[in-house]
Amino acid sequence: MVNSTTTSATIDYSDPSYISSSDVPGISLVGVPFSGTGFGGWRRNMIVSLTARNKIGFIDGSYARPAEGTSRARLWDRCNNMVISWLTSSLSHDIAESLQYSETVESIWIQLNKRYGMVSGTKLFELKKELALTNQGSLDIASYFNKLKRLWDELHFISTNHINTCTCAAKAGLQQEEEKNKVYQFLMGLNEAYVRVRSNLLMVQPFPFLDYAYNMLLQDERPFRSPNPNYKEKRVAASADVHNSIPDNGHSSDQVSHILDDLSLAGLSKE
Structure with a gap:
C-alpha cells in the first residue's frame, strides 16, 4: 500500500x-x-x-x-x-x-x-415551454432574472445550437443576436410596474446588454423596498388608521388608496 x-x-x-x-x-x-x-x-x-x-x-x-x-x-x-x-x-x-x-x-x-444525458425532443420541448411561460409574477427582479438565466444556461448546455460550435466570422454577430433576444424575453416577462424603465431601455442606442438591463431594473426596484423589516406591519397599521379616520367623509376606495400611496412616499414602502 x-x-x-x-x-x-x-x-x-x-x-x-x-x-x-x-x-x-x-x-x-x-x-x-x-x-x-x-x-x-x-x-x-x-x-x-x-x-x-x-x-x-x-x-x-x-x-x-x-x-x-x-x-x-x-x-x-x-x-x-x-x-x-x-x-x-x-x-x-x-x-x-x-x-x-x-x-x-x-x-x-x-x-x-x-x-x-441523451437529449430528447420532449426534454427540449419542456425546457423551451417553461422558458416561454416564465414571467416575473410575485418574484423580485433578482429571482426572476436568475430563473431565466438557469433556463437559458441549461438550454445552451444541452442544445445543438449552431452558435455553440461555430468558429466562423459570423459567430460574434450570432452571439450578439442571441443576447438581444434574451434582453427582449427578460423585458417581456416583467410586471407592468416596470413599464417606464422597460420603455426607456428599449430606446437605448446601441441596444443594451442583458447585464445592463438587469442592473437598471435593480436600481428602479430599490425605491419600492423598505429597509425596515417591519414595513408590512406598519403599512397594515397605517391602512387601518386611514380607514378609521375617514369613515364618513365620502372618500372612495380609490382616494384611500391615493392616501396610502402618499404614506408610502413618506416612508412606508409599497408592497
Missing part, C-alpha cells in the same frame, strides 16, 4: 494521481446529489469540481492507466478509487448502488451519460 508520504515524495503536484491530505473518500462534490433529474446541471458541476482537483482525466479517459504491475499503476488505482467514491457520493443511493461494481471512473461516467 502506498501511503501519503510516499505519494507526495514521488508524484508532482500537477500529476492527476496526486492526492492531497484534504482529499478523503466519501465526500460529495455537489450540494444536492443527482437523483434522476437535472442531469445537465449536475454534470456541469461535477466537471467543474473534478477539473479544479485535476482529476478530469479520470472521467474522460485522457489519463490512461499505466502498465500493470508498476508503482504508477498502483497510484493510479488509488486515485481512481478515490474519485469513484466522490462520484458515487454525489449520486442518490439508488443510482450509486446500480454502479457499485464498476471498476473505473470512466465507465461510471459513460453509463451515466448514456442513461441520463
Whole structure:
C-alpha cells in the first residue's frame, strides 16, 4: 500500500494521481446529489469540481492507466478509487448502488451519460415551454432574472445550437443576436410596474446588454423596498388608521388608496 508520504515524495503536484491530505473518500462534490433529474446541471458541476482537483482525466479517459504491475499503476488505482467514491457520493443511493461494481471512473461516467444525458425532443420541448411561460409574477427582479438565466444556461448546455460550435466570422454577430433576444424575453416577462424603465431601455442606442438591463431594473426596484423589516406591519397599521379616520367623509376606495400611496412616499414602502 502506498501511503501519503510516499505519494507526495514521488508524484508532482500537477500529476492527476496526486492526492492531497484534504482529499478523503466519501465526500460529495455537489450540494444536492443527482437523483434522476437535472442531469445537465449536475454534470456541469461535477466537471467543474473534478477539473479544479485535476482529476478530469479520470472521467474522460485522457489519463490512461499505466502498465500493470508498476508503482504508477498502483497510484493510479488509488486515485481512481478515490474519485469513484466522490462520484458515487454525489449520486442518490439508488443510482450509486446500480454502479457499485464498476471498476473505473470512466465507465461510471459513460453509463451515466448514456442513461441520463441523451437529449430528447420532449426534454427540449419542456425546457423551451417553461422558458416561454416564465414571467416575473410575485418574484423580485433578482429571482426572476436568475430563473431565466438557469433556463437559458441549461438550454445552451444541452442544445445543438449552431452558435455553440461555430468558429466562423459570423459567430460574434450570432452571439450578439442571441443576447438581444434574451434582453427582449427578460423585458417581456416583467410586471407592468416596470413599464417606464422597460420603455426607456428599449430606446437605448446601441441596444443594451442583458447585464445592463438587469442592473437598471435593480436600481428602479430599490425605491419600492423598505429597509425596515417591519414595513408590512406598519403599512397594515397605517391602512387601518386611514380607514378609521375617514369613515364618513365620502372618500372612495380609490382616494384611500391615493392616501396610502402618499404614506408610502413618506416612508412606508409599497408592497
